[in-house]
Amino acid sequence: MSDRLYIFDTTLRDGEQVPGCQLNTVEKIQIAKQLEQLGVDVIEAGFPVSSPGDFNSIIEISKAVTWPTICALTRAVEKDIDVAAESLKYAKRKRIHTGIGTSDSHIKYKFNSTREEIIETAVRAVKYAKRYVEDVEFYAEDAGRTDNEYLARVIEAVIKAGATVVNIPDTTGYCLPEEYGAKIRYLMEHVDGIEKAQISTHCHNDLGMATANTLQGVLNGARQVEVTINGIGERAGNTSLEEIAMILKCHKGINVETNINTTKIYPTSRMVSSLMNMPIQPNKAIVGRNAFAHSSGIHQNGVLKNAQTYEIMDPKDVGLDENAIVLTARSGRAALKYRLHVNGIETDEEKLDRIYEQFLQFADKKKEVTDDDILMLAGADTADIHAVKLDYLQVTTGKGVKSVASIGLDISGQKFEEASSGNGPVDAAIKALKRIISKQMTLKEFTIQAISKGSDDVGKVHMQVEYGGSVYYGFGANTDIVTASVEAYIDCINKFRE
Ligand code: KIV
Ligand code: ZN
Numbered sequence: 001m002s003d004r005l006y007i008f009d010t011t012l013r014d015g016e017q018v019p020g021c022q023l024n025t026v027e028k029i030q031i032a033k034q035l036e037q038l039g040v041d042v043i044e045a046g047f048p049v050s051s052p053g054d055f056n057s058i059i060e061i062s063k064a065v066t067w068p069t070i071c072a073l074t075r076a077v078e079k080d081i082d083v084a085a086e087s088l089k090y091a092k093r094k095r096i097h098t099g100i101g102t103s104d105s106h107i108k109y110k111f112n113s114t115r116e117e118i119i120e121t122a123v124r125a126v127k128y129a130k131r132y133v134e135d136v137e138f139y140a141e142d143a144g145r146t147d148n149e150y151l152a153r154v155i156e157a158v159i160k161a162g163a164t165v166v167n168i169p170d171t172t173g174y175c176l177p178e179e180y181g182a183k184i185r186y187l188m189e190h191v192d193g194i195e196k197a198q199i200s201t202h203c204h205n206d207l208g209m210a211t212a213n214t215l216q217g218v219l220n221g222a223r224q225v226e227v228t229i230n231g232i233g234e235r236a237g238n239t240s241l242e243e244i245a246m247i248l249k250c251h252k253g254i255n256v257e258t259n260i261n262t263t264k265i266y267p268t269s270r271m272v273s274s275l276m277n278m279p280i281q282p283n284k285a286i287v288g289r290n291a292f293a294h295s296s297g298i299h300q301n302g303v304l305k306n307a308q309t310y311e312i313m314d315p316k317d318v319g320l321d322e323n324a325i326v327l328t329a330r331s332g333r334a335a336l337k338y339r340l341h342v343n344g345i346e347t348d349e350e351k352l353d354r355i356y357e358q359f360l361q362f363a364d365k366k367k368e369v370t371d372d373d374i375l376m377l378a379g380a381d382t383a384d385i386h387a388v389k390l391d392y393l394q395v396t397t398g399k400g401v402k403s404v405a406s407i408g409l410d411i412s413g414q415k416f417e418e419a420s421s422g423n424g425p426v427d428a429a430i431k432a433l434k435r436i437i438s439k440q441m442t443l444k445e446f447t448i449q450a451i452s453k454g455s456d457d458v459g460k461v462h463m464q465v466e467y468g469g470s471v472y473y474g475f476g477a478n479t480d481i482v483t484a485s486v487e488a489y490i491d492c493i494n495k496f497r498e
Pocket of ligand 2 (some may be wrong): 014169171202204
C-alpha cells in the first residue's frame with residue numbers, strides 16, 4: 001500500500017504575498033472553494049493579525065469550505081495566536097501555524113536572542129496555541145540554513161509541547177536537493193518522538209530547486225508538502241502544487257499518494273492566474289501554454305502516430321481540454337458557460353447573462369475569443385462591485401496633433417465628465433480622470449504586456465499608483481490599450497484605503 005502525502009496549499013497566504021497579487025475576500029473564497037474541489041488537505045488562508053482583510057477572509061473561508069483543514073499563520077507571539085484562534089472560530093477543522101526563526105542569523109540579527117531562548121519561546125507558543133486547538137503546526141523559519149543538530153533539539157521540544165506537524169522551511173531557497181533530503185532524514189533519525197508528528201516541507205524557489213527539494217523531503221520521510229498553485233509566492237515563489245502532484249502520479253514507484261483530483265489542476269491554475277493578474281510563463285511545467293504543445297515536425301509526427309512517443313502525461317489528466325473550442329460572435333451561451341467552467345469559473349444565470357452580453361460586444365471586435373479573453377471578461381464582471389467605474393472614454397490622437405481625451409466616470413451611481421489634453425493619449429485620459437478624482441496620487445509604474453497574437457488582441461496593463469504613503473497595484477485589459485490603462489488606474493483607485 002502506498003503512503004498518503006498531505007497537501008498543504010498556501011496560495012492564499014505565501015502566494016498572496018506577491019506584490020500586486022492581493023485578492024479581496026470574495027476572490028479568496030472563490031479560490032478556496034476551488035482548492036476544496038481540487039482535493040487539498042489544508043488551506044492556509046492567511047496571517048490574521050497582519051490585517052483586518054486577512055482576518056475577515058479566514059472567517060469567510062472557514063464558513064464557505066467544509067472538507068479541508070483551515071490554517072492560520074502566526075508568529076510565536078500570544079497576541080497573534082489569540083487573533084488566529086478567533087479567526088478560525090467557524091472552521092470545521094482548524095490548525096494554528098506558529099513558529100520562529102531558528103538559523104543563527106535569524107537568532108542573532110532578527111531576534112537578538114540565543115539558541116536556548118528561541119527554544120523556550122517556541123515551546124511557549126506551541127503550548128499557548130494548544131489551549132485553543134488540537135492541531136498545531138510549528139515552523140522553524142530558515143530551517144534550510146539551520147544547523148541540523150540544533151534544529152533537531154528545537155523540533156523535539158515542540159513535539160513534546162504538542163506540535164502535530166513540524167514544518168522545515170527552506171525560507172531562502174538555498175538548499176541543494178541532497179542537503180534538504182538529508183536534513184529531513186536527520187530529523188527522522190535523531191528526534192525522539194518524531195513518529196508523533198508529521199514532517200512538512202516548505203521550499204522556496206530562489207535557485208529553481210523548490211520542487212526538487214520538496215521531492216527529496218518526501219523521499220526522506222516528509223508526509224506533508226506546502227505548495228502553491230502555479231508556484232506563486234514571494235520572490236521566485238514556492239513549490240508548485242501541480243508539479244508535485246503530477247510527479248507522484250507519473251512516478252508510481254515513489255509509492256506515495258495524494259488526494260488531488262488532477263483533472264482540476266488546469267482550471268484551478270487559470271483561476272488563480274486570472275484573479276491574481278499573474279500571467280503563467282508559457283513554458284511553465286504542467287500548466288504553461290506550451291506545456292503540451294509540440295512544435296517541431298519530428299515531435300508532431302511522433303505524437304500523431306502515438307502520443308506516448310513524446311508525452312509523459314495525458315493532457316486530460318491535468319484537465320486540459322484538447323478539443324478546446326475558440327468562441328466567436330456566433331457562439332451561444334451554453335458554449336460560453338462551458339468554457340467558463342473549464343477555466344474554473346462557475347456562473348449562475350444572472351452572471352452568465354452579464355458576461356455573455358460583454359462577450360458579444362467583445363467578439364464583435366475580436367474574431368476569435370480565447371480562454372484568456374474569457375477569463376478577462378469574467379474578471380471584469382467582478383468590477384461591478386467597485387465604487388468607481390469607467391462609463392466612457394473618447395480619445396483623439398495622432399501624429400502632429402495634441403492628444404485630447406474626454407472621460408465619463410460612474411462613482412457610486414453618480415455620473416461625472418471631464419476632458420483634458422495631454423502628452424499622448426494615455427496622459428490625456430489620466431489627466432481627465434484626475435480632474436474628476438482630485439486626490440494626491442502619483443503613477444509609479446506602468447507596464448503594457450506585449451501583444452503576441454495579432455493587432456486585434458487584448459492589451460494588458462499593470463500599474464502602480466502611490467497614494468497616502470502606500471503603493472496600490474492595478475490591472476486592466478482591453479483590446480484598446482488606452483482604455484486598458486485607464487481601467488488599471490481606476491483599479492488602483494478602487495483599492496485606496498482612506
Ligand atoms: O518561508 C517561510 O519560512 C514561511 C514560514 C512563515 C512558514 O513562509
Ligand atoms: Zn514561505
